Amino acid sequence: MSDTAEKTGHPKLSxxxxxxxxxxxxFGDIGTSPIYTLKECFGPHSPHHVAATHENxxxxxxxxxxxxxxxxxxxxxxxxxxADNKGEGGVLSLMALASHGMAxxxxxxxxxxxxxxxxxxxxxxxxxxxxxxxxLSAVEGLKDGGLLGSAPADAAAAALWDEKxxxxxxxxxxxxxxxxxxxxxxxxxxxxRFFGPITGLWFVSLAVLGVTHLVxxxxxxxxxxxxxxxxxxxxxxxxxxxxxxSVFLAVTGGEALYADMGHFGAGPIRRGWFSxxxxxxxxxxxxxxAMLMQKPELAHAPFFQMAPGWAALPMVxxxxxxxxxxxxxxxxxxxxxxxxxxxxxxxxxxxxxxxxEHAMGQIYIPLVNWLLMLACLALxxxxxxxxxxxxxxxxxxxMTMLITTVLFYFAARHLWQWGLLKTLSLCFVFxxxxxxxxxxxxxxxxxxxWFPLVVGVVIFTLMxxxxxxxxxxxxxxxxxxxxxxxxxxxxxxxxxVTVPGTAIFMSSTSGRTPIALLHSLKHYRAIHERVIFMxxxxxxxxxxxxxQRVEVEKLSEGFWRVTGRYGFMQKPDVPxxxxxxxxxxxxxxxxxxxxxxxxEIIVPSHKPGMARWREHLFSxxxxxxxQPATYFRIPVGRVIELGQQVEI
Numbered sequence: 001m002s003d004t005a006e007k008t009g010h011p012k013l014s015x016x017x018x019x020x021x022x023x024x025x026x027f028g029d030i031g032t033s034p035i036y037t038l039k040e041c042f043g044p045h046s047p048h049h050v051a052a053t054h055e056n057x058x059x060x061x062x063x064x065x066x067x068x069x070x071x072x073x074x075x076x077x078x079x080x081x082x083a084d085n086k087g088e089g090g091v092l093s094l095m096a097l098a099s100h101g102m103a104x105x106x107x108x109x110x111x112x113x114x115x116x117x118x119x120x121x122x123x124x125x126x127x128x129x130x131x132x133x134x135x136l137s138a139v140e141g142l143k144d145g146g147l148l149g150s151a152p153a154d155a156a157a158a159a160l161w162d163e164k165x166x167x168x169x170x171x172x173x174x175x176x177x178x179x180x181x182x183x184x185x186x187x188x189x190x191x192x193r194f195f196g197p198i199t200g201l202w203f204v205s206l207a208v209l210g211v212t213h214l215v216x217x218x219x220x221x222x223x224x225x226x227x228x229x230x231x232x233x234x235x236x237x238x239x240x241x242x243x244x245x246s247v248f249l250a251v252t253g254g255e256a257l258y259a260d261m262g263h264f265g266a267g268p269i270r271r272g273w274f275s276x277x278x279x280x281x282x283x284x285x286x287x288x289x290a291m292l293m294q295k296p297e298l299a300h301a302p303f304f305q306m307a308p309g310w311a312a313l314p315m316v317x318x319x320x321x322x323x324x325x326x327x328x329x330x331x332x333x334x335x336x337x338x339x340x341x342x343x344x345x346x347x348x349x350x351x352x353x354x355x356x357e358h359a360m361g362q363i364y365i366p367l368v369n370w371l372l373m374l375a376c377l378a379l380x381x382x383x384x385x386x387x388x389x390x391x392x393x394x395x396x397x398x399m400t401m402l403i404t405t406v407l408f409y410f411a412a413r414h415l416w417q418w419g420l421l422k423t424l425s426l427c428f429v430f431x432x433x434x435x436x437x438x439x440x441x442x443x444x445x446x447x448x449x450w451f452p453l454v455v456g457v458v459i460f461t462l463m464x465x466x467x468x469x470x471x472x473x474x475x476x477x478x479x480x481x482x483x484x485x486x487x488x489x490x491x492x493x494x495x496x497v498t499v500p501g502t503a504i505f506m507s508s509t510s511g512r513t514p515i516a517l518l519h520s521l522k523h524y525r526a527i528h529e530r531v532i533f534m535x536x537x538x539x540x541x542x543x544x545x546x547x548q549r550v551e552v553e554k555l556s557e558g559f560w561r562v563t564g565r566y567g568f569m570q571k572p573d574v575p576x577x578x579x580x581x582x583x584x585x586x587x588x589x590x591x592x593x594x595x596x597x598x599x600e601i602i603v604p605s606h607k608p609g610m611a612r613w614r615e616h617l618f619s620x621x622x623x624x625x626x627q628p629a630t631y632f633r634i635p636v637g638r639v640i641e642l643g644q645q646v647e648i
Contacts, residue, residue, distance in 0.1 A: 018268035019275075024199035026260045026269055027277045028326030029130055029253025030072070031199070034206060034284045035303050035319055036137045037064065040246040040390045042292060042299035047391070047447065048242045052296035059232020060243065061223040061289040064250045065282060067433075071401070072254045075430050077273060080258050080404065081266040083411050088542035088569060089261030091119040091404060092340045096540040096568075098410035112410055114464070117346060119403035120337055121459035122396040123255070125452030127334040128372060129393050130252075131180070131327035132379040136173045137386035138323040141316035143169060144301030146309075166384055173380050180324055181373035184331060185353070185364050202322040203280040205315070209306045210280075210287030217290030244440035248394050250285070253326070255400055259333055262542060262569070334372060335363050336569070343538045343568040345470055346463040348625035352571060363571075367624070375455075383448060392448030394441040396456055402434045462621065465610070469618035472609040473600055474508060482513040484533055488556040496527050502593040503528035506628065510535040510563055516598040519642045532588065534562045534574070536632070542569040550577055552584035560586055574632045595639045597628050 023031075041060050042052045050056050085093035095116025099109045142148050143165050151158040214220065222228060233240050257269055288302040298305040307315040341347040353364045383389045409427040412418040441449060505514040514533065521527060533555075544567045551563040564577045575590035582588075602619045610618075629639040 062229035090259040125455035134323035210283030213287040396452030
C-alpha cells in the first residue's frame, strides 16, 4: 500500500472534488458567522452594540472585511498554510515544526511545547461553544424571521411571550444537538454525505441575499476602504474598541483552515476560499450593511430580515443545516485533536473507534463525544440565547490565533531560516491585530468569556499532568532497569526451562527489559523458545510511511527486538506491524503468539515528584485509559498482564 493510500484510504481525488468536500468541513464555522456577527455589533439586545448609523455601518463592515482579508487571507492562506508538517496542519503539528531542531535550547523547546498544548486545550473550549452558538442562532431565526408570530403590544404579555419563545427555541436546539451527537458513531463520512450538498447551496444563498440588498445600497461598498474602519476605532472611544469583540465573530473558524489542511490539502482550501467562500461572505456582510443603512430598525436580526417573506422558513432550515455541518466539523476536529494528544503522550489512551476500514481519519471517541454533548447542552441551558453565548465566544479563539502566530515565528526562523526582520515584522503585524481583538474580548470575561478559558486551563492541566506522570513512571521503573543485551547474556550463561511458542513483551522504552518479563521469569522460572521485545514509538510528525514502519534486530539466538514507528495521526496496529516483520526474517502470527503486558499501579509517594493533587489526578486519569490490548488491537485471548506498583 502506498503512503498516500495508507494516510487517506482513498484514491487520488480531483481538486474540484476536494474543494467541494472542504466546503462543509473546513469553512462550516466561519461560513455561519454572518448569522450573528452584525447582530451582535448593532442589535439592541447586545450589551456592547453601537447605533446603526451610516458612519458606524461603514466602520464596522470595513473592520469585518479587513479582518477577513488580513487574518484569514493573508495570515492563514498565504503564510500559515506553508507550515506543512508532512501534509498535516493544526496547532500540534505547528508545535512539532516550531520545536524541530531545538534540542540544544531545552528551555525554548519547553516554552514552545507548553504554548502548543495550551493552544490545543483552548480549541477544546471552542469545540464546546461552536455547536451551541451556531445551532442556537440558526433556530432563533424562527423568532427573528417572524415565523412564530409577533409579540403582543402589552409589555407584560410581551415579556411572557418572549420567555415562551426562548424556551421553545432552547428545546428545539437541545433536540438537534442530542440527535447530532447521537449519530456520531456512524462516522463522519456517512454524516457528511447526508449534509454535504447543502453547504454549497448555503454559500450561494449568502451571496444571493447580499446582492439583492447591495444593489439598493451600493454606498456600503465604500467599506472596502480601510480608512472607515480606522476612523471608527479612533473616534468612537471605548465603545468602538469594545465592538472589536463582536467583529471578531466574523473570523472565528479561521483556525480550521489550517487545522483541516491534512484532510484536503492547502491548494483546495485556498481555491475554495477565494472562489466561493470569501466572495459569499463579503457580499452577505455588505448586503446586511446596505439593508441596515435603509432600515436600521432591523438591527435586532439583520441576517434573517434579508430574506423575503416567502423564503423565511427555507432560510431558517438551510441555516440550521449549515450550523449542524459547522458543528460536525468542530466535533470531527476535536476527535483528531484528541487522537494527536493521545499519541503524543499528553492524554490517556482513550477508546478510539475507527468508523471506516479505509480512511484513517474517520474516528469516533465515545468519551469525548458525550462530554462534548453534555457541555453543549449545559451551555444552552445556562446562556439561553445566542447573544449571551456570544459573550463567551472569542476569548479562547483569539488566544489560539495568537499562539499560532508565536509558533509560526519559531517555525519560520529555525526551520525555514527566514531572516529576523522579515519574520518579526510579519508576526508583529498579526500579533498586534490579534492582541487588539483579545483585549476587546477580555471585556466580556465576566459575561461568559471565562468559560472557554476555564475549559482550556482544565484540559491543559490534565495534559501536562499526564505527560509529567508518565515521565515519572518511566523514571521510577528505569531505576531497576536491565538492558535487553544484559538479560540475553545472563540467560545464555544460565538458561532457564524453555517452553515452545513465541512470547511478545511490550516495552515502553527501547533497549530496556520489560518488567513483565522479569516477573514472568521470577514466577514461572521458564521462558519461551522465541522472545520478542516490542516498542512502539510515536514520532513528532503526523504520518510515518509504511517503508519506515518497523525495525527488526536479532539480539541473540531466540531473542529479537522490534521497534514500530507511527505518526501522531496514526493508531498502532500490532498484528499488522508483525506482518511487516516477515520481510526481515521474523515470521510471527499474532493469533499464535502470547503477549505479555505490564500494568503499572500508581502509588503516590511520600516524596512526590509533583503536587499531591496532581498525583491523584494522574492516578484517576490512568483508570480512564483503555486497556493496552484493545488499544494496540492485540487478538483477544492472547494477552497476559502482570501488575506492578509504581511510586511517583
